[in-house]
Amino acid sequence: MKLEKVTKMPETPSVRSYDDACGAAHALDLVGERWALLVIRELMFGPKRFSDLRSDLPGVSANVLTQRLEKLREIGVLTRRKLPPPAASQVYELTPWGYEIEPVFSVLGRWAARSPLHDPTLPLSAASLMLSFKTMFDPDRANSLETRVGFRIGEETFLVRIEGGKCDAARAALDGAEVIFTGAAQVIAAAVYGGVPLETLEADGALSVAGDHALAEKFVTYFPLPPKVGG
Amino acid sequence: MKLEKVTKMPETPSVRSYDDACGAAHALDLVGERWALLVIRELMFGPKRFSDLRSDLPGVSANVLTQRLEKLREIGVLTRRKLPPPAASQVYELTPWGYEIEPVFSVLGRWAARSPLHDPTLPLSAASLMLSFKTMFDPDRANSLETRVGFRIGEETFLVRIEGGKCDAARAALDGAEVIFTGAAQVIAAAVYGGVPLETLEADGALSVAGDHALAEKFVTYFPLPPKVGG
DNA sequence: CGGCATCCGGGAAGATACTG
DNA sequence: CAGTATCTTCCCGGATGCCG
Numbered sequence: 001m002k003l004e005k006v007t008k009m010p011e012t013p014s015v016r017s018y019d020d021a022c023g024a025a026h027a028l029d030l031v032g033e034r035w036a037l038l039v040i041r042e043l044m045f046g047p048k049r050f051s052d053l054r055s056d057l058p059g060v061s062a063n064v065l066t067q068r069l070e071k072l073r074e075i076g077v078l079t080r081r082k083l084p085p086p087a088a089s090q091v092y093e094l095t096p097w098g099y100e101i102e103p104v105f106s107v108l109g110r111w112a113a114r115s116p117l118h119d120p121t122l123p124l125s126a127a128s129l130m131l132s133f134k135t136m137f138d139p140d141r142a143n144s145l146e147t148r149v150g151f152r153i154g155e156e157t158f159l160v161r162i163e164g165g166k167c168d169a170a171r172a173a174l175d176g177a178e179v180i181f182t183g184a185a186q187v188i189a190a191a192v193y194g195g196v197p198l199e200t201l202e203a204d205g206a207l208s209v210a211g212d213h214a215l216a217e218k219f220v221t222y223f224p225l226p227p228k229v230g231g
Numbered sequence: 232m233k234l235e236k237v238t239k240m241p242e243t244p245s246v247r248s249y250d251d252a253c254g255a256a257h258a259l260d261l262v263g264e265r266w267a268l269l270v271i272r273e274l275m276f277g278p279k280r281f282s283d284l285r286s287d288l289p290g291v292s293a294n295v296l297t298q299r300l301e302k303l304r305e306i307g308v309l310t311r312r313k314l315p316p317p318a319a320s321q322v323y324e325l326t327p328w329g330y331e332i333e334p335v336f337s338v339l340g341r342w343a344a345r346s347p348l349h350d351p352t353l354p355l356s357a358a359s360l361m362l363s364f365k366t367m368f369d370p371d372r373a374n375s376l377e378t379r380v381g382f383r384i385g386e387e388t389f390l391v392r393i394e395g396g397k398c399d400a401a402r403a404a405l406d407g408a409e410v411i412f413t414g415a416a417q418v419i420a421a422a423v424y425g426g427v428p429l430e431t432l433e434a435d436g437a438l439s440v441a442g443d444h445a446l447a448e449k450f451v452t453y454f455p456l457p458p459k460v461g462g
Numbered sequence: 463c464g465g466c467a468t469c470c471g472g473g474a475a476g477a478t479a480c481t482g
Numbered sequence: 483c484a485g486t487a488t489c490t491t492c493c494c495g496g497a498t499g500c501c502g
Binding site: 247264265266290291292293294295298 | 475
Binding site: 018019020021022023024025026027028029030032034037038041058059075076095096097100101103104105106107108109110111112113114115116117118119120121122123124125128131132135186189229230 | 249250251252253254255256257258259260261263265268269272289290306307326327328331332334335336337338339340341342343344345346347348349350351352353354355356359362363366417420460461
């Protein structure tokens with residue numbers, strides 16, 4: 001049995017680095033590979049299982065997801081944890097430093113929203129929608145209103161708190177929500193960013209609004225998209 | 232002359248998009264390819280020629296640079312312009328929207344600077360150094376000092392203005408600078424971020440400081456790096 | 463179900479050489 | 483100087499299969 005192919009000798013484990021002291025360049029070395037940032041985005045509101053990530057990131061293949069999770073774990077962005085029995089499955093969770101990447105999504109999102117090529121009607125994950133609320137919230141529109149708005153998207157529930165001119169979102173029970181939206185993230189985005197009237201979506205059965213309906217009508221106006229370039 | 236290879240039928244022009252309404256995902260569709268963000272970084276302080284970009288981005292190959300510039304031009308991030316004679320060469324320049332991406336470098340840089348794997352002693356472009364000043368400036372350290380510090384890095388000169396608790400940097404003539412650093416960006420980074428004494432670098436002949444030397448000593452302390460994770 | 467290993471096809475990235 | 487052209491290498495994405 002002799003070596004039949006001496007094609008490669010991976011002494012250098014293909015570390016395709018930018019070799020650049022610039023912080024942004026190093027960030028790209030860390031999370032610049034395809035899908036890496038979106039994996040982190042999906043974990044911004046708490047731990048998820050491998051399968052959750054796969055279904056929330058349609059398009060990523062299992063092996064690529066495995067590679068990204070492994071690298072992100074190695075560099076300290078996330079950890080793998082085994083849930084206590086009976087649900088003895090594994091989950092991936094961001095480290096404190098991993099959570100600190102959140103402003104990247106805000107500035108990237110704000111910048112790209114001005115692109116003429118941006119299509120806000122494409123599919124959207126629940127995490128993306130919640131991040132978009134934190135990114136696009138306009139305190140002037142909310143005019144010092146303080147409230148809690150609940151969302152039921154698939155299996156998950158989120159609570160969006162508007163208070164003190166800030167807008168925060170978190171995975172949480174819906175206790176104390178003055179109004180609750182139930183529907184797909186893409187449908188809620190159509191109401192908030194697409195200007196589709198709530199009643200239209202409710203008539204379609206795509207969305208259900210429970211509680212303070214007048215508040216719901218106001219809420220969807222609090223997140224203006226920036227003007228497109230050249231517009 | 233017949234077709235010798237009917238290998239591919241690029242009906243789908245390899246639009247490897249994330250198909251995701253999330254703004255950050257769209258940003259990655261726009262500038263998520265390898266080298267794209269670094270090309271933009273090099274243009275943050277004004278137009279450059281193709282060859283300038285090549286030499287400021289060691290590691291990018293000519294064909295990849297061509298592809299990136301072409302795509303960035305198509306999507307409206309930059310334009311190609313022909314300089315008036317006699318220097319009738321072409322330059323690439325960011326559009327107003329292109330310049331708006333700057334906060335991305337700040338948040339990426341700030342986040343990645345906390346990585347244990349970040350090596351601030353690697354090579355550095357002049358644009359990266361100037362961006363790092365805007366990113367890492369600490370108004371408390373400057374303590375309401377107002378000054379102008381000049382830099383001569385290769386063929387370029389930059390003026391860093393500290394005033395009103397802000398730190399701005401621009402490609403400009405060095406008129407009015409109270410002190411002028413002359414040397415490679417990497418050397419200046421060693422002084423500012425590596426804690427290497429100015430006199431050491433000057434003794435090596437790697438750096439020259441002209442003007443208010445006491446101000447230079449203070450200046451290099453105004454840009455503290457964030458603590459590494461787990462440190 | 464959850465995760466990893468492997469193979470394969472296509473395409474993007476990297477290196478080099480060459481042209482206007 | 484400003485890019486092409488070509489070739490090789492490697493990464494991405496899909497499919498399959500193994501193993502707990």
